[in-house]
Amino acid sequence: MSDRKPQGASIVFQTVGKTFTKPDGSSVSAVDDVSLTVESGAITGIIGRSGAGKSTMLRMVNGLERPTSGQILVGGQDVGAAQGAALRAIRRDVGMIFQHFNLLASRTVAGNIALPLEVAGVPKAKIRARVADLIHRVGLDAQSDRYPAELSGGQKQRVGIARALATEPKVLLSDEATSALDPETTQTVLQLLKDINRELGLTILLITHEMAVVRDIASHVAVIEGGKIVEAGKTYDVFTAPQHPTTRSFLSGVTGVTLPAFIKGQMHDDRPSGPCEEVLRVTFSGKHATDPMLALLTRDLGIAVNILAGAVEEIGTQPFGNLLLSLDADKGAEARAYLERHGLLTEVLGYVG
Amino acid sequence: MSANLINLLLEATWQTLYMVAVSAALGTLLGLPLGVFLATSQRGELLSRPWVNKMLGLVVNATRSVPFIILVVAIIPFTRMIAGTSIGTTAAIVPLTVAAVPFIARLIENAIREVDSGLIEAARAMGATPLQIIRKVLIPEALSSITLGLTLAVVSLIGYSAMVGAVGGEGLGDLGIRYGYQRFMPEVMAVVVVILIVLVQLVQSVGEWIAAKVDKRAPKGRGQ
Ligand SMILES: Nc1ncnc2c1ncn2[C@@H]1O[C@H](COP(=O)(O)OP(=O)(O)OP(=O)(O)O)[C@@H](O)[C@H]1O
Ligand SMILES: [Mg+2]
Numbered sequence: 065m066s067d068r069k070p071q072g073a074s075i076v077f078q079t080v081g082k083t084f085t086k087p088d089g090s091s092v093s094a095v096d097d098v099s100l101t102v103e104s105g106a107i108t109g110i111i112g113r114s115g116a117g118k119s120t121m122l123r124m125v126n127g128l129e130r131p132t133s134g135q136i137l138v139g140g141q142d143v144g145a146a147q148g149a150a151l152r153a154i155r156r157d158v159g160m161i162f163q164h165f166n167l168l169a170s171r172t173v174a175g176n177i178a179l180p181l182e183v184a185g186v187p188k189a190k191i192r193a194r195v196a197d198l199i200h201r202v203g204l205d206a207q208s209d210r211y212p213a214e215l216s217g218g219q220k221q222r223v224g225i226a227r228a229l230a231t232e233p234k235v236l237l238s239d240e241a242t243s244a245l246d247p248e249t250t251q252t253v254l255q256l257l258k259d260i261n262r263e264l265g266l267t268i269l270l271i272t273h274e275m276a277v278v279r280d281i282a283s284h285v286a287v288i289e290g291g292k293i294v295e296a297g298k299t300y301d302v303f304t305a306p307q308h309p310t311t312r313s314f315l316s317g318v319t320g321v322t323l324p325a326f327i328k329g330q331m332h333d334d335r336p337s338g339p340c341e342e343v344l345r346v347t348f349s350g351k352h353a354t355d356p357m358l359a360l361l362t363r364d365l366g367i368a369v370n371i372l373a374g375a376v377e378e379i380g381t382q383p384f385g386n387l388l389l390s391l392d393a394d395k396g397a398e399a400r401a402y403l404e405r406h407g408l409l410t411e412v413l414g415y416v417g
Numbered sequence: 418m419s420a421n422l423i424n425l426l427l428e429a430t431w432q433t434l435y436m437v438a439v440s441a442a443l444g445t446l447l448g449l450p451l452g453v454f455l456a457t458s459q460r461g462e463l464l465s466r467p468w469v470n471k472m473l474g475l476v477v478n479a480t481r482s483v484p485f486i487i488l489v490v491a492i493i494p495f496t497r498m499i500a501g502t503s504i505g506t507t508a509a510i511v512p513l514t515v516a517a518v519p520f521i522a523r524l525i526e527n528a529i530r531e532v533d534s535g536l537i538e539a540a541r542a543m544g545a546t547p548l549q550i551i552r553k554v555l556i557p558e559a560l561s562s563i564t565l566g567l568t569l570a571v572v573s574l575i576g577y578s579a580m581v582g583a584v585g586g587e588g589l590g591d592l593g594i595r596y597g598y599q600r601f602m603p604e605v606m607a608v609v610v611v612i613l614i615v616l617v618q619l620v621q622s623v624g625e626w627i628a629a630k631v632d633k634r635a636p637k638g639r640g641q
Contacts, residue, residue, distance in 0.1 A: 126542050128538065128541060128542060151544075152544035152545075152546065153544065154544075155541070155542060155543065155544035156543070156544045158542070159542075160539070160542040162535060162538075162539065164535055166533070166535040166536055166538065166539035167539075168536060168554060168557065168558060169558060169633050169634045170557040170558050170560065170631070170633050171557070171633075179540070179543065179553065180543040180544070182553065183540070183543050183544060183545045183546075183549050183553070184543075184544065211633040212633075213633060213634050213635035213636075227539075227543075231543070231544075237542075
């Protein structure tokens with residue numbers, strides 16, 4: 065192992081499809097005509113509900129599954145077409161971590177991390193040095209000779225990460241790596257992934273069903289539903305201007321901005337006759353995130369607004385705000401036009417009579 | 418008990434140990450690869466040879482469904498071919514081994530199948546070959562169960578070894594029948610039974626001790 069800094073590799077999905085044929089002859093389309101470019105050196109999140117096809121997508125990147133149509137290029141190499149030794153060589157360039165860690169119970173921390181190096185035929189002395197390095201990097205110096213059964217979940221995932229990095233891969237795949245961990249441990253593991261991405265420059269592709277994970281570490285995100293990518297882009301753009309209903313529903317969970325139950329209960333999708341209030345979601349982003357827009361709205365148009373819920377958050381280092389408002393429905397169009405003119409995004413959620 | 422009898426008992430114990438040890442060793446030598454193959458060769462598995470898997474499975478089942486005492490007699494020609502004779506303690510090792518191989522293979526197959534498929538997945542993702550996965554993941558991870566399985570096999574072989582008197586195999590069982598039963602010497606029968614109990618107990622304890630020693634999983638009850 066040299067001191068070279070491993071460079072990330074890009075991952076390109078080109079009209080990839082994967083259909084499973086069940087023993088009874090029926091077939092399931094798990095991934096359907098997916099085209100996606102995962103940028104080299106970036107952290108990209110794929111988010112979707114259970115059964116959406118996330119794991120299948122990820123497992124095609126290191127050839128654990130073969131696409132039934134299309135191509136997957138990792139650093140320019142066609143993984144789906146690779147066989148035998150060539151495929152194993154690609155796999156050494158792609159580390160993987162798992163929800164349930166998948167550590168060998170019969171090996172110590174050091175032994176687990178050594179495994180990929182043994183498999184690659186690295187000489188013993190080099191293995192020892194490299195393992196010590198990795199253990200130090202993930203902060204497990206004191207646990208080196210312990211067995212996985214003696215470790216906490218967070219420590220186990222650190223071993224998983226060290227093991228995945230052992231062969232100096234260009235890509236790290238993460239299949240729900242924090243789903244079995246408590247929120248605090250999740251944060252420390254995500255931070256470790258961030259550090260690794262920054263220091264080693266390797267590409268990280270992670271899948272999750274939690275928008276919070278995407279928000280916390282991914283610069284790019286793709287939303288998958290029923291095997292199709294329904295939305296993809298920079299995390300900030302997707303968070304501040306979600307296009308697809310699935311994305312919105314994932315976001316409503318994470319922004320912490322949800323309608324109070326008493327309003328939700330009496331809200332109509334269509335405007336009822338008579339006087340009523342319009343319920344709006346307003347998203348502030350970029351340089352407007354901290355502008356006092358509501359005060360200006362009241363001053364310039366004389367429209368009074370009720371604030372139902374709201375929060376200002378950060379993605380990467382960029383702030384964005386989310387407000388739920390209600391105002392006189394007759395003034396709704398005017399107010400929305402005003403806000404949009406000032407660079408804010410608005411969405412009518414419903415009406416309250 | 419006469420010195421003569423004590424000598425007979427010592428000799429018989431030695432013969433039993435000899436038959437059991439050699440057939441267990443041979444049975445493991447052949448049963449281990451067979452068991453590993455059975456556990457990894459169904460469709461879509463590591464070695465994926467579904468047809469060979471089915472054929473071997475049939476042979477294993479067939480052998481295992483023949484009662485041991487019938488097997489001993491049925492394969493006398495084979496025994497003669499291998500051992501040069503069909504009579505005696507060494508010859509008895511042949512049917513014992515023939516019975517042990519499929520038994521041990523199934524025990525090892527079960528032990529290997531218990532290994533979490535996530536570990537195979539992780540090893541494949543590392544770029545391990547199927548043989549590396551077997552050597553570095555499956556066998557080490559299954560070692561504790563394999564040890565318990567082999568313990569069970571040895572205990573069964575001790576029992577089987579008592580039946581090989583039918584082809585002139587000697588040992589404790591044979592001694593018990595000839596002296597204890599046919600010559601009405603209940604004290605010989607009693608001593609034989611006690612020695613067998615002690616042997617089985619010893620094998621079981623040593624087996625369990627080794628199995629616990631190699632088991633690095635969380636102790637039962639504590640969970641993961
Ligand atoms: N080996 C397989 N054989 C048959 N069907 C499969 C197989 N693997 C996955 N599928 C099916 O493909 C679809 C996508 O599965 P996948 O595991 O990729 O979903 P996922 O998004 O990772 O879900 P989860 O969040 O529950 O892990 C599901 O309908 C699943 O049942
Ligand atoms: Mg999954």
